[in-house]
Amino acid sequence: MTDKKPPVKQVRTEAQKRADKRYYATVTRKVLNFNAAEQDLLAFVQQLPNFSQWVKDKIRNELENS
Numbered sequence: 001m002t003d004k005k006p007p008v009k010q011v012r013t014e015a016q017k018r019a020d021k022r023y024y025a026t027v028t029r030k031v032l033n034f035n036a037a038e039q040d041l042l043a044f045v046q047q048l049p050n051f052s053q054w055v056k057d058k059i060r061n062e063l064e065n066s
Contacts, residue, residue: 012020034042048054 032045045051045054
């Protein structure tokens with residue numbers, strides 16, 4: 001049994017909260033889910049250094065080739 005400590009909750013300043021609000025107002029987030037039968041896909045994306053950029057590159061490539 002390992003003695004893992006729970007993650008420390010960081011306290012955000014009011015300025016950080018305002019900056020977060022401005023940032024999230026300008027972005028759209030998409031969630032990707034993997035079910036138990038797709039563990040190979042999950043393992044692949046977890047080894048990517050920048051999954052978000054990889055997806056954007058694939059979409060741009062697809063748009064250029066269509």
